[in-house]
Amino acid sequence: MKIFVVDNGGQWTHREWRVLRDIGVETKIIPNDTPFEKIKDLDGLVLSGGAARIAWESSKLGNVGEYLDKAKFPILGMCLAHQFMAMYYGGSVGPAETPEFGKMQIDISRNSPLFSGLPKKFIVWESHNDEIKDLPEQFEIVASSPSCSTQAIQHKTRPMFGLQFHPEVEDCQHGEEIFRNFIEICRKHAEKRKA
Amino acid sequence: MFNVEKFVKEETDRLRKCLHGKAIIACSGGVDSTVAAALAKEAIGKNLVAVFVDTGFMRKGETESVKRMLEKIGLNLHFVKAEDEFFAALKDVTEPETKRKIIGEKFIRIFERIAESEKAKYLIQGTIAPDWIESGGGARDRIKSHHNVGGLPEEMELEIVEPLRDIYKDEVRKIAKYLNIEVHERQPFPGPGLAVRVVGELTRENVEIAREANAIMEEEMQKAFAENKVSKPWQYFAVLLPVKSVGVHGDVRNYGYMIALRSVESVDGMSASYSKIPHEVLDKISVRITNSLGKKVNRVVYDITNKPPGTIEFE
Numbered sequence: 001m002k003i004f005v006v007d008n009g010g011q012w013t014h015r016e017w018r019v020l021r022d023i024g025v026e027t028k029i030i031p032n033d034t035p036f037e038k039i040k041d042l043d044g045l046v047l048s049g050g051a052a053r054i055a056w057e058s059s060k061l062g063n064v065g066e067y068l069d070k071a072k073f074p075i076l077g078m079c080l081a082h083q084f085m086a087m088y089y090g091g092s093v094g095p096a097e098t099p100e101f102g103k104m105q106i107d108i109s110r111n112s113p114l115f116s117g118l119p120k121k122f123i124v125w126e127s128h129n130d131e132i133k134d135l136p137e138q139f140e141i142v143a144s145s146p147s148c149s150t151q152a153i154q155h156k157t158r159p160m161f162g163l164q165f166h167p168e169v170e171d172c173q174h175g176e177e178i179f180r181n182f183i184e185i186c187r188k189h190a191e192k193r194k195a
Numbered sequence: 196m197f198n199v200e201k202f203v204k205e206e207t208d209r210l211r212k213c214l215h216g217k218a219i220i221a222c223s224g225g226v227d228s229t230v231a232a233a234l235a236k237e238a239i240g241k242n243l244v245a246v247f248v249d250t251g252f253m254r255k256g257e258t259e260s261v262k263r264m265l266e267k268i269g270l271n272l273h274f275v276k277a278e279d280e281f282f283a284a285l286k287d288v289t290e291p292e293t294k295r296k297i298i299g300e301k302f303i304r305i306f307e308r309i310a311e312s313e314k315a316k317y318l319i320q321g322t323i324a325p326d327w328i329e330s331g332g333g334a335r336d337r338i339k340s341h342h343n344v345g346g347l348p349e350e351m352e353l354e355i356v357e358p359l360r361d362i363y364k365d366e367v368r369k370i371a372k373y374l375n376i377e378v379h380e381r382q383p384f385p386g387p388g389l390a391v392r393v394v395g396e397l398t399r400e401n402v403e404i405a406r407e408a409n410a411i412m413e414e415e416m417q418k419a420f421a422e423n424k425v426s427k428p429w430q431y432f433a434v435l436l437p438v439k440s441v442g443v444h445g446d447v448r449n450y451g452y453m454i455a456l457r458s459v460e461s462v463d464g465m466s467a468s469y470s471k472i473p474h475e476v477l478d479k480i481s482v483r484i485t486n487s488l489g490k491k492v493n494r495v496v497y498d499i500t501n502k503p504p505g506t507i508e509f510e
Binding site: 007008009011012013015022024032060101103126127166170172 | 338465467
């Protein structure tokens with residue numbers, strides 16, 4: 001199983017790499033200007049967060065848009081990358097009404113393989129100034145917090161997921177299980193592609 | 196999972212291959228640099244020269260205990276007393292990034308002096324992942340310049356080698372335990388020491404207040420662990436705030452500084468939550484600090500901020 005982490009300049013990019021490595025996945029951190037050609041045979045991709053303000057700095061996301069267009073494998077976007085996904089597919093992103101830092105509770109409102117086996121409410125760790133304002137119609141909301149309705153989103157037809165919070169940090173509850181669920185999604189997809 | 200045995204073997208092999216000749220290692224006595232020293236010693240033996248710099252920002256009794264510990268590991272140790280040099284360089288400096296950069300540069304100039312006399316080409320450091328992550332660079336924003344990464348001067352003669360660059364504190368502790376190094380239980384203490392636990396200007400008097408407050412907090416916390424009143428946090432310390440407030444001491448007005456107590460739970464330092472220390476313990480710490488520091492400090496507060504939004508240390 002090979003899942004790489006695309007570095008968009010986040011404080012926790014290296015944590016995402018570490019969680020994957022600890023679970024036993026073959027992983028590596030790659031810059032976001034890596035040509036898609038070099039990563040086309042992966043089993044999955046995690047897109048890190050970062051400090052860029054996406055509404056006016058989307059160029060800092062390098063080739064991430066191309067990865068979204070071309071990937072046949074599942075993609076999990078964190079924070080900034082989660083917002084980028086929404087914007088890339090026609091939604092909008094802007095400064096959050098209430099930026100969230102640190103501890104926050106989320107409510108899961110819809111079934112998703114990413115949250116399989118997890119409680120409906122739990123504590124997550126946040127760190128964001130922006131948020132998704134309009135979600136494009138290809139996506140649906142999976143989880144919300146009292147101050148941000150788009151804590152988790154998924155594409156309706158493609159294996160593409162976005163999280164506003166950070167399952168890769170130790171303080172986030174069920175973080176490792178979310179990664180394990182993503183790995184399982186990648187495994188099933190790889191099997192389907194081979195069949 | 197992190198494989199300690201494999202890491203130690205691969206890293207010592209790598210060090211053996213990349214170090215040709217003498218190297219110096221910057222030792223603070225903390226778990227990161229001590230583990231890096233042990234790996235380097237295994238790799239190059241007598242070609243390793245350890246340097247400990249007494250910056251004047253060490254905790255109470257620390258210089259002596261670190262010296263003993265490093266000698267016990269069998270390191271060939273250079274002990275540099277540089278207190279006056281550091282205080283002079285930091286006079287009137289209040290901005291935390293400037294403080295950290297001055298400290299980083301001072302360290303390097305001292306290491307260069309020793310490297311020259313020892314004819315060493317390499318500087319080994321106990322840098323761990325959060326140090327370079329938080330120091331920023333490229334697409335990553337700078338949170339703070341860790342003295343050993345973002346605080347390095349642009350021009351320097353030594354080649355830097357960092358065996359622990361890709362791992363975190365909890366993993367370093369596992370290596371320390373595996374190598375039977377006694378520091379594995381020690382709480383983290385930043386390289387700039389008490390210099391970042393005095394917010395704002397560093398005077399000898401302010402550093403002494405922070406040193407005393409840290410010693411009291413550590414002693415009281417250790418008593419509380421022994422009595423099972425609190426479980427051992429990841430890190431706990433006291434910070435001198437450059438804010439004065441009014442107090443009353445023996446019917447007389449007093450205008451003194453404020454001490455902030457900080458204690459956090461974490462695994463790797465990259466996120467943290469504040470410790471729920473019982474009031475009984477906080478009370479003891481507060482009473483002892485205000486009584487023993489007399490007129491200098493008349494107020495103690497407890498920091499209840501998680502990371503994020505706060506960082507663990509104040510500067």
